[in-house]
Every structure is written in C-alpha cells, then in structure tokens.
Amino acid sequence: MRALVYTAPDCVEYREVPDPHPQPDQALVRVEATGICGSDLAGYHGKSTRRRPPLILGHEVVGRVANAITGSGLPIGQRVVVNPLQSCGFCYGCLRGRENQCSNWRLLGMDDEQGGFADLVVVDKRCLTPIPETLRISDAAMVEPLANTVHVFDMLKDYPPERLLIIGGGTQGALALMLAKSIAIPQVWVTEASSARRESARALGADTVIDGVPELVLDAVRETWPGGADAVLEAVGTAATRDLAVRAVRNGGTVVLLGLHDQRSDADFSSIVRKEVTLRGSFAYTRSDFAASLHLLVSGAISATPYVRELPLLDGPSAFARLSDAPDAVLKILLVP
Ligand SMILES: [Zn+2]
Ligand SMILES: [Zn+2]
CATH class of the missing domain: 3.40.50.720 (NAD(P)-binding Rossmann-like Domain)
Incomplete structure (x- = not known):
C-alpha cells in the first residue's frame, strides 16, 4: 500500500510500505480520509516523545471496513469513523467511564500503532463507529476533533x-x-x-x-x-x-x-x-463525548465543511510543510489516499 511515513524530524515521505495484517479481533479499514491534527504536527517536528520515526502518523480516520470482523456486526464495506483512543478498560479512569484518563492509553499513529495516513489501517474492532453514507467526508473527519x-x-x-x-x-x-x-x-x-x-x-x-x-x-x-x-x-x-x-x-x-x-x-x-x-x-474525550460529537455532525447542528480542505495523500509532504509555516483560515486539512 501507499503511506505517508514520518522518517525524521520535519520530514514525511510518501512511499510504498507492506500492507498491514489484522489480528482476529482487529479491523482492517480502507481509509477514505485522515485529518492532520496539531499533535501530528508536533510529532512531525520531533516534539512528541511517543512519535518516533519511522511511523505512519494520523488518527482522525474515516474509512470503510475491509475485512470480515467476527462479532462486530459490521459488514465489509461499512462506512466508519475510528475512535483512535484505545483505553485499557480496567484502570481507575476506565472503570469510571473516563477512558480519556486511562493510565495506559494508546493512540493510533503513536508508539508502535501505525496511523491513518495510508491506504489501509489496522485498528481494534472496538474503535469502529458506523456512520451514514450521507455524512460528508469533511464532517465525518471532524468527529474526533x-x-x-x-x-x-x-x-x-x-x-x-x-x-x-x-x-x-x-x-x-x-x-x-x-x-x-x-x-x-x-x-x-x-x-x-x-x-x-x-x-x-x-x-x-x-x-x-x-x-x-x-x-x-x-x-x-x-x-x-x-x-x-x-x-x-x-x-x-x-x-x-x-x-x-x-x-x-x-x-x-x-x-x-x-x-x-x-x-x-x-x-x-x-x-x-x-x-x-x-x-x-481537558484532555481528549470519553466514548460518550465521541458519540455526542457524531450526533452533532450527523444532525447538522455543527458543520465545519467550509473550513475543511481535502488534499491527496501524495501531497502530504507539502501539506505538513505548509501547515508549519503560517496558519490560515483552513481549520482542517484532510489527506485522501
Ligand atoms: Zn486529533
Ligand atoms: Zn484504562
């Protein structure tokens, strides 16, 4: 597959990498678009201790299920957003529904979790939330932010x-x-x-x-x-x-x-x-915050569409470089494989 790989501080490269292979309880997602987050930019500049090269960044992922996932009820082709924050489920925070306070939290595009700036990404099946076909890509990618x-x-x-x-x-x-x-x-x-x-x-x-x-x-x-x-x-x-x-x-x-x-x-x-x-x-979000966010975007109560720009994944290197210079009116850049 093609992916944008963070190879050194201030450098991401668009290149061929091996396809990822999901474990039985994992989902393979064919990426529709992934948003560039401020934390991806911090990682790109070498300022994130948990983002070390070589790594595929990106955690604001919209896509489609690409494998048969047992017990998920989600068919191949189902459109989804990914909740990229993986919590352990057994620590003090998790047991109180505060997954964002998890002592063992992991995020897509961080540590050894390869992220969403790629054709395909593997995520835990619990991270998938189905979304309607009618939700614009520019709104779907804003669920996580x-x-x-x-x-x-x-x-x-x-x-x-x-x-x-x-x-x-x-x-x-x-x-x-x-x-x-x-x-x-x-x-x-x-x-x-x-x-x-x-x-x-x-x-x-x-x-x-x-x-x-x-x-x-x-x-x-x-x-x-x-x-x-x-x-x-x-x-x-x-x-x-x-x-x-x-x-x-x-x-x-x-x-x-x-x-x-x-x-x-x-x-x-x-x-x-x-x-x-x-x-x-305030740090990140709980599962219920994520669900409430999706509801706001699906209902149309909030739409950031005029301020979202879609660029091909191929243009990732220039997008990262430009975002690091002057901030402009665009609030979110989505990279589309
Ligand atoms: Zn983010
Ligand atoms: Zn936890």
Missing part, C-alpha cells in the same frame, strides 16, 4: 457561562465557538493572533474578535464585562495565554486549559487563590 470540544463543554455544564472567552482561533478554538453558539451561550469572544483566523471567527459568529495581544484583550474584557469572563477556554497553551486566561476570568470563574504548547509555565497562584478560580485541564 469535535469530541475534544464536547468534553470541554461537559466540564462547563454545571455553571453554564454567559460570557465565554476563547483564547485561540485554531481548530479547537473555532470548534468551541461553533459549539458555544449552537447551545446559545449569549456572549462568545475569541482572541487570536492570525488575521485569517480572526476572519473565520467572525464568520462563525463570534460576538467580538480581538487580536491576541494580552493587554488589548484584558482592556476590552474589563471595559465590556466588568469583573471578567464567566469562563475562559485556553486553546493555545503558551505561558502568556495561560496567564491571560487567569487574568481575564471573573472571581469564582472557570478556566479550562486544553492548549499544550508549553510543557511548563508560571502562574499567578495568588490571584488564582484570591479569585477562587477553578482551573481544569
């Missing part, structure tokens, strides 16, 4: 914010904006450094869009929302944006952190204590 967003909003459901500040207008920030609007959060602001992405945020219905300079954001927030934002969603992960999140939230507000740019950063813990800020990390 949107599941992360569903997980974030699940954390906010006990105290639904009226004033939400989203820091970062990339894929996760934009999906959060769409979801926030679909559940009628009255005021949703987005701060973003790229002008192309600010444009997208406006088109997606953000009530206010601000350049990402922290002092400008704080001035605007304080002027319009005395006391600050009810909740801040931090979707960048730098020291500066994490600090901004804590400063922009109101007393008693919630900051959800999902950006992973910097490993460590300083925090103004005195303010966190005095303001009684709730700081929550």
Whole structure:
C-alpha cells in the first residue's frame, strides 16, 4: 500500500510500505480520509516523545471496513469513523467511564500503532463507529476533533457561562465557538493572533474578535464585562495565554486549559487563590463525548465543511510543510489516499 511515513524530524515521505495484517479481533479499514491534527504536527517536528520515526502518523480516520470482523456486526464495506483512543478498560479512569484518563492509553499513529495516513489501517474492532453514507467526508473527519470540544463543554455544564472567552482561533478554538453558539451561550469572544483566523471567527459568529495581544484583550474584557469572563477556554497553551486566561476570568470563574504548547509555565497562584478560580485541564474525550460529537455532525447542528480542505495523500509532504509555516483560515486539512 501507499503511506505517508514520518522518517525524521520535519520530514514525511510518501512511499510504498507492506500492507498491514489484522489480528482476529482487529479491523482492517480502507481509509477514505485522515485529518492532520496539531499533535501530528508536533510529532512531525520531533516534539512528541511517543512519535518516533519511522511511523505512519494520523488518527482522525474515516474509512470503510475491509475485512470480515467476527462479532462486530459490521459488514465489509461499512462506512466508519475510528475512535483512535484505545483505553485499557480496567484502570481507575476506565472503570469510571473516563477512558480519556486511562493510565495506559494508546493512540493510533503513536508508539508502535501505525496511523491513518495510508491506504489501509489496522485498528481494534472496538474503535469502529458506523456512520451514514450521507455524512460528508469533511464532517465525518471532524468527529474526533469535535469530541475534544464536547468534553470541554461537559466540564462547563454545571455553571453554564454567559460570557465565554476563547483564547485561540485554531481548530479547537473555532470548534468551541461553533459549539458555544449552537447551545446559545449569549456572549462568545475569541482572541487570536492570525488575521485569517480572526476572519473565520467572525464568520462563525463570534460576538467580538480581538487580536491576541494580552493587554488589548484584558482592556476590552474589563471595559465590556466588568469583573471578567464567566469562563475562559485556553486553546493555545503558551505561558502568556495561560496567564491571560487567569487574568481575564471573573472571581469564582472557570478556566479550562486544553492548549499544550508549553510543557511548563508560571502562574499567578495568588490571584488564582484570591479569585477562587477553578482551573481544569481537558484532555481528549470519553466514548460518550465521541458519540455526542457524531450526533452533532450527523444532525447538522455543527458543520465545519467550509473550513475543511481535502488534499491527496501524495501531497502530504507539502501539506505538513505548509501547515508549519503560517496558519490560515483552513481549520482542517484532510489527506485522501
Ligand atoms: Zn486529533
Ligand atoms: Zn484504562
């Protein structure tokens, strides 16, 4: 088969590799499209300790079942999305339905699990979710990214914010904006450094869009929302944006952190204590978040289609190189074998 193989930092090669062979409880999936995730890019740059060359990256997979899988009820040819997060099923998190907190989690396109930038991919049969033929490929490939967003909003459901500040207008920030609007959060602001992405945020219905300079954001927030934002969603992960999140939230507000740019950063813990800020990390998604995400896309409540671009897998090397330069208005690039 043909595959895009990560061979060295900043290098992926489109080449012939042996076909993968599924074990009895595994599924062989013929790939329809696989989305490029920020974490694939981090791996490509050599910044992910669990993505070592040679490796086929990619975990946002849409495809069709290509082998007979006993006990799955899924026929050959069934269209599916893959839940690429494999949890152990017996640790503390798994036993409480928190597969994303699994102590032994594995992901497609990581460690020795060959990923989806290929003609074929082998996955555990439990990872398959059937999808309708009518679901556009651009929406089907967003099920996994949107599941992360569903997980974030699940954390906010006990105290639904009226004033939400989203820091970062990339894929996760934009999906959060769409979801926030679909559940009628009255005021949703987005701060973003790229002008192309600010444009997208406006088109997606953000009530206010601000350049990402922290002092400008704080001035605007304080002027319009005395006391600050009810909740801040931090979707960048730098020291500066994490600090901004804590400063922009109101007393008693919630900051959800999902950006992973910097490993460590300083925090103004005195303010966190005095303001009684709730700081929550959000990582990946549970099975029920994944199902809820699929429902949002199948029902049409959310569609990212205008912001998704399909490219042939052959163009993977240039797509990875370009994504590493300037971010543009496209929120997701899908590679199609
Ligand atoms: Zn992803
Ligand atoms: Zn587990």
